[in-house]
Amino acid sequence: MTLTRLARAVQTHKAIAHPVRLRMLLMLRESPLCGCQIGAVVKLAASTISEHLSELKKAGLVVEKKEGRWVEYSLVDDTATETLLAAISPGFERDATVRADAILVKALKRVPLEELCSVDLDLTQLERPAVATALERAERLLTER
Amino acid sequence: MTLTRLARAVQTHKAIAHPVRLRMLLMLRESPLCGCQIGAVVKLAASTISEHLSELKKAGLVVEKKEGRWVEYSLVDDTATETLLAAISPGFERDATVRADAILVKALKRVPLEELCSVDLDLTQLERPAVATALERAERLLTER
DNA sequence: ATACTATTTCGTAATCTTACGAAATGGCGA
DNA sequence: TCGCCATTTCGTAAGATTACGAAATAGTAT
Numbered sequence: 277m278t279l280t281r282l283a284r285a286v287q288t289h290k291a292i293a294h295p296v297r298l299r300m301l302l303m304l305r306e307s308p309l310c311g312c313q314i315g316a317v318v319k320l321a322a323s324t325i326s327e328h329l330s331e332l333k334k335a336g337l338v339v340e341k342k343e344g345r346w347v348e349y350s351l352v353d354d355t356a357t358e359t360l361l362a363a364i365s366p367g368f369e370r371d372a373t374v375r376a377d378a379i380l381v382k383a384l385k386r387v388p389l390e391e392l393c394s395v396d397l398d399l400t401q402l403e404r405p406a407v408a409t410a411l412e413r414a415e416r417l418l419t420e421r
Numbered sequence: 422m423t424l425t426r427l428a429r430a431v432q433t434h435k436a437i438a439h440p441v442r443l444r445m446l447l448m449l450r451e452s453p454l455c456g457c458q459i460g461a462v463v464k465l466a467a468s469t470i471s472e473h474l475s476e477l478k479k480a481g482l483v484v485e486k487k488e489g490r491w492v493e494y495s496l497v498d499d500t501a502t503e504t505l506l507a508a509i510s511p512g513f514e515r516d517a518t519v520r521a522d523a524i525l526v527k528a529l530k531r532v533p534l535e536e537l538c539s540v541d542l543d544l545t546q547l548e549r550p551a552v553a554t555a556l557e558r559a560e561r562l563l564t565e566r
Numbered sequence: 567a568t569a570c571t572a573t574t575t576c577g578t579a580a581t582c583t584t585a586c587g588a589a590a591t592g593g594c595g596a
Numbered sequence: 597t598c599g600c601c602a603t604t605t606c607g608t609a610a611g612a613t614t615a616c617g618a619a620a621t622a623g624t625a626t
Binding site: 280281282284285286288289290293294295299356359362363364365366367368370371373374 | 427429430431433434435437438440444501504505508510511512513515517
Binding site for chain 3: 290294320323324345
């Protein structure tokens with residue numbers, strides 16, 4: 277069944293209109309990520325994360341690519357999606373949660389997936405100074421103010 | 422209580438992410454309208470329309486201006502809102518419902534509010550050739566295809 | 567004031583969303 | 597082949613959204 281343009285736009289905006297999904301989109305703007313990396317940051321059950329990512333895929337905002345044992349998600353690379361994401365809100369650079377997420381994503385990109393998954397996605401168990409520092413910075417952003 | 426930027430963006434997109442509210446936004450892009458004019462087009466209970474418009478106001482997409490007995494709603498006039506609406510979706514010109522709404526809005530703008538309200542917002546009772554033609558055109562758009 | 571009427575607020579019922587854990591799936595390496 | 601593990605699917609319970617009518621509100625005109 278094919279949706280009208282109106283229904284399609286509603287679907288897209290519904291996908292965006294959830295705090296966790298919006299965080300995921302913004303994280304993916306930093307870099308493509310696999311499900312477990314996203315899980316390590318947003319801290320929800322794996323099944324929940326999978327369902328959110330599925331919404332974003334259905335909405336045509338995200339695509340997946342199987343990478344061995346993992347699935348890599350990335351933002352759809354087209355002008356409509358870019359325009360939409362750019363229009364969402366200027367000023368996210370100043371949102372504490374969004375900034376904290378970006379800091380963690382940057383640090384996570386330097387950790388092999390095997391290592392991240394071996395600690396059950398618990399970043400505090402990762403023996404890596406860069407991650408520990410990122411965690412502290414993220415924590416500080418979220419508690420102060 | 423003041424929302425974070427993230428929560429604010431979610432609120433805005435939730436407001437957009439409903440077929441009737443999106444239609445309202447697109448109708449208001451044609452012209453400012455009062456609640457009863459919107460009601461005559463979308464055909465929902467007045468209380469429901471009021472609630473939808475209230476969401477749009479809270480989301481900062483629409484403003485109201487009391488005009489005597491009626492309340493005139495219009496799109497917020499700032500660049501962020503314009504950018505967002507422009508980005509929502511190219512191609513709404515081809516959506517049957519959106520086109521039908523625009524046709525009705527254009528016709529309605531020529532009918533005094535007193536007259537529209539006197540027939541209980543039932544456009545078919547309006548003795549105006551222009552409205553009758555618009556209704557036919559709108560109907561045709563929605564049934565064919 | 568009083569009646570009138572567009573709009574809002576409120577309570578309610580139906581429907582949709584969300585998060586979870588448990589079980590199913592699918593790809594990799596032993 | 598077999599087990600392992602990231603991801604998905606499914607059932608379920610809690611919570612949010614939606615539409616409605618009835619009653620409240622607010623602003624006009626008589």
